[in-house]
Amino acid sequence: MKIAFIGLGNMGGGMAANLVKAGHGVRAFDLSEQALAAAREHGCETFTSASEACEGVDAVVSMLPNGTVVKSVYTSDVIGKAPGGAVFLDCSTIDVATAREVAEAAEAAGYAMVDAPVSGGIAAAEAGTLTFMVGGTDDAFKRAEPVLQGMGKAVIHAGQSGNGQAAKICNNMLLGIHMIGTCEAFAMAKKLGLDPQTFYDISSVSSGQCWSMTSYCPLPGVGPKSPADNGYQGGFATALMLKDLKLALAAADTAGVDTQMGRRALKLYDNFNSETTGQSDFSSIIQMLLPAGQDLSN
Numbered sequence: 001m002k003i004a005f006i007g008l009g010n011m012g013g014g015m016a017a018n019l020v021k022a023g024h025g026v027r028a029f030d031l032s033e034q035a036l037a038a039a040r041e042h043g044c045e046t047f048t049s050a051s052e053a054c055e056g057v058d059a060v061v062s063m064l065p066n067g068t069v070v071k072s073v074y075t076s077d078v079i080g081k082a083p084g085g086a087v088f089l090d091c092s093t094i095d096v097a098t099a100r101e102v103a104e105a106a107e108a109a110g111y112a113m114v115d116a117p118v119s120g121g122i123a124a125a126e127a128g129t130l131t132f133m134v135g136g137t138d139d140a141f142k143r144a145e146p147v148l149q150g151m152g153k154a155v156i157h158a159g160q161s162g163n164g165q166a167a168k169i170c171n172n173m174l175l176g177i178h179m180i181g182t183c184e185a186f187a188m189a190k191k192l193g194l195d196p197q198t199f200y201d202i203s204s205v206s207s208g209q210c211w212s213m214t215s216y217c218p219l220p221g222v223g224p225k226s227p228a229d230n231g232y233q234g235g236f237a238t239a240l241m242l243k244d245l246k247l248a249l250a251a252a253d254t255a256g257v258d259t260q261m262g263r264r265a266l267k268l269y270d271n272f273n274s275e276t277t278g279q280s281d282f283s284s285i286i287q288m289l290l291p292a293g294q295d296l297s298n
């Protein structure tokens with residue numbers, strides 16, 4: 001297939017490279033010359049505008065920072081520029097309302113469109129092991145699926161347009177909440193004189209077990225290798241967790257759902273983000289939750 005790829009940043013760069021590896025012809029565009037140079041090294045053809053990249057393609061994939069950028073790129077440079085009948089796949093994490101609005105505008109102009117946000121970070125984008133949660137009609141999903149399979153290990157249809165984004169923000173709100181809960185439990189265990197490894201051995205096979213503990217433990221030296229073992233570098237940045245919690249809470253307000261734990265997680269990540277660069281992994285919030293002076297190492 002001929003595929004336009006717009007947004008070749010931390011995530012999009014690896015995803016576009018995997019589409020090339022899967023045998024697609026990739027026409028790439030980004031505002032950054034550095035990102036374009038890296039894409040060329042991975043076998044993409046690069047262009048100086050999104051509309052040029054969209055010429056003659058069967059599909060357009062985007063991986064952009066936020067809903068405002070997604071709306072502006074699609075309305076100015078993709079809709080009406082890509083050949084009629086092409087399928088659009090926005091893999092960015094954005095708000096449900098904008099995802100639905102852009103898809104409606106695309107469909108009104110004769111295109112098919114899905115929102116297909118991802119679970120998995122930069123390493124999964126490079127390895128082609130992302131999970132895609134996809135919102136859109138059955139027909140749009142069928143057409144998008146082969147493109148997404150070249151970039152991920154799982155592609156799941158979540159229902160109507162916007163439902164991919166809904167799944168993403170509900171999942172990440174839960175992730176933010178259980179990461180904070182896990183950090184609090186380890187902090188308290190240490191303060192009560194319980195060895196963190198012993199607490200892990202017990203809780204990881206008891207009812208407190210969760211992904212934040214057994215796959216992504218926020219304490220170094222405990223559980224499988226995680227960003228904590230690498231000084232909280234790499235992984236999923238605190239600023240991105242904060243972005244997703246803001247999207248989740250905005251959606252909760254619109255839907256009239258009282259997500260009190262989600263609101264608390266947002267407040268804590270907001271405080272932590274404002275005291276740091278926001279670039280370290282989101283599990284580093286344990287540094288704020290541990291009692292002052294308490295050693296992180298096991």
Ligand code: NAD
Nearest residue numbers: 007008009010011012030031032063064065092093121122
């Ligand atoms: P990034 O900032 O590294 O990349 C975004 C890219 O978009 C940049 O290269 C930027 O130059 C480009 N861009 C911005 N405006 C543009 C425009 N008008 N036209 C063309 N290109 C434009 O961000 P990222 O980490 O790759 O994240 C991308 C999306 O993926 C975000 O929505 C993010 O929330 C989501 N996401 C990120 C991660 C992660 O771990 N980084 C994980 C899951 C989801």
